[in-house]
Amino acid sequence: MAKKKAVTEEGKNAEQSGYFRFCDGAKSFVANINKNPGSEKIGPEINFYWLCAQLGLIAYSDDDTKPKPPSTGTGNEMIDEFAGETRHHQILIRAFLMYRYLSGMNFGIDELEEDSAEDIEILMDGFLQTTGSHLKNHGMKELDIFAQKGWDLLEDRGLNHINDLETFLVSYVELLGTYC
């Protein structure tokens, strides 16, 4: 049965404000590439954050462990909404994340029945909102977890030592290919 998240009446509809958070190592990686005059730029950190999260979301199908997300203290905040290139694709990004989230809460594709609608809706309601990133803090934290998972994978394969975007992207696409 679904592990339902307790949603209090007060918190149910309240819009929340929070930040996407990214670990220092990943942030330094972006800064190094953006600083390299011989490399094309990644742009804002959230572009790379999404590349990591996308990898994490994909890799989750083979290995459903979740790393610890960056802590919620000050120092690792990144941004409070989708920006850069992710802004144009934020709906599909949220859709991908919510698919993993609901599946992980025992609502896989085979459990999507009308009878479960109420439980699923409670989960959706606790996950989405209409301002900022359109994700409640819980949703943002979920994406942080997948970004961390992706970054850990990049570190495992030594891709974190690359200092130009073109070499990184070639390796990243190769890595994605291993999940196909």
Added chain:
Amino acid sequence: MALNCKITGMNWKWIINFEDIHWKANQSSKKIHAETILARNGTGKTTTLLLLQHLFANEELSEDLLERVKYRGLLSTKEIKKIDGVPEFSVDIKIGTKTWTLGYKFDNKFSTATIFTQAPEGYYDSYEMHAEFSTAFENNHELTKLLFFDTQGAGSDGRRMNKKTIDETMKILANIKVLDHARETYIPDFIEAERKKSDKKGSETEKKLAEQAMKRCKSTIKQLNEKLKKAEEDLGSKREQLDKVKENIKGAHDNSKFRDAFKETELLLLKARNKVKGTTKELLNALMDPANLSSKLWRPVQDYYQQLSKSRIPTAIASEYLSSVLYEGECICGNEIHGKEEKNIKERMNKSMGLAILSEVYIMKDKVKDSKVTSDISLLGSRLETERTARDKLETKLARLEGQLGKKERKTLDELGKSQQRLEDLISELEDNIEMYSCNAMGKIRSNKKVWLERSMTIGGDTASKPEYIGECKNIYWLKQIKNNLDKKLSSIAGIEDLSNAGEAITDVFEAVEIEVLAHIQNQVITESTKHLAKYNMQNELRIHSLSNGLACVDANGNVQKGFSTGEELAIVFSFISALSKVTELSVPMIVDNPTKGADPSKLRGIQDSLQGFNHQLILFIYATERNTLPSYFNKKNVNPCTLMRENEKMDGTDGKKRGRYKINYDWKTFDNYHPPTKEGV
């Protein structure tokens, strides 16, 4: 704002290489709005441009610029022994029907420059221009740099039209700078004055501590603003130096015995780098869209949302709708709603999502259903790998060629390479510092807390109140938050919270108005610029896409393009100025220094189109070879000619025994036949 101004004359007296000359506009035709001033290399055209940028903005001249302005001319040939008059540079500006003369007077050592104005009503030892002119130009160096355009550095990365330039220019021309001033200065000063007058409520110690903190906060803001200004100036100068070093490296290649091999390899390398750059961008953009993942990875997501739709999830009725039914007291079937029905509806409401969240989910379902692959990631990855390998091979080839050069040439290139690296590092460091001082994105500020804020942010994320902690802050935005909180605290101590709150409310309103007006003007300018840009027949259908973060252009495929060729950048600046002029009812002159300098022959047509398409006054500073690069532009139909040459100078640039003073010729014969050597000379 309505301003119609035109430069009708320029006067150089004992500065740069000029003794005493007076140029007048429209000497050949009154109808033609383009003027061309031809002079040999190194006479002082670029220095004149820099003087104009500073003069219009009423800016002080730096030591470097004063050094450039210093008269050398006939002193260097000993034809004359000393300066024979007061050094001066001035411009005659016609605004409406009246003329003002605005200029600098220099002391004989060129250590100071004093601004003066000869206004229609009298003479002033200060900047006393027409009100609308002052509003548009005074302290608006960003605008004057855009209008008085040095093509050196054009086409590099479009940095001329950065966020600061665009925002500041538009704020001033849209008459909202005054709101900015009220928010930043007038309202806080007024509240502070009231605070000093009022009876205090808090203790003396409390007040003293808060005042000390405020003093430190203000002085730190001032220091950081100065550091920011200095870093921005340094960045501009380092970038210019880097461009020069790159030019020198190219020059060293061109002068070597492998000139042709270098040329061929450099050309191929440029193309290869551009290919890698383009594909990298394309692949990065493609990876941002999860729909471009392989079907094995994305199909399950699509199937999932399809299943949600099949199962009619969500089934919820929006809580707003249920609330409205309750309010009406009548069900859609027409029955009245009483106790039991009301209880049921309330229960349902509590479980139901809001309309906005429901629509979020429906939009998500539709988007996932309609999502399609727009780029083949795997194919792009392979293409990038191939292009990267080809580029690396050419890099190696270039390095090998350099290795085959003589010892001296290798040493020169080695030193230039080191200079390039050093400048790139310095530029990167300056960019980091500028971001640290000026960033106003709270997420980014917080994530750089350790270095940017230190103890000025408390562990809980609040503003610090101890002066020594405040002094550690290196971010202006955060210091302003600290200042706001200290303002509130001091107002509370002084018992004027209501006034302080009112000030805050007005500040918020002004800021909202600024944002709205700016966005509105930006939209209008984008629409107008697109119309203008269409005239320029841009090869890749380049158009202005956004002004919210500096000027951003997109090509026909919607790809954001940052780097421009000289012709493209000229066309974009002309279009932007034309659009801005129309939207803000402004007619101002533009000056372009060396419009075709270093331009690829294939781009000359674009530059010519840009020049011909500009409808306001246009003054071009050119040297002789430029006249030949645009033969079908520099003619009686398009421009008024003017040639600056020495009295005894022949048409081929050779001098008589005495060179004589500079003089001005407005005839086409001199303009067409003057062919001085291209090397720099006076």
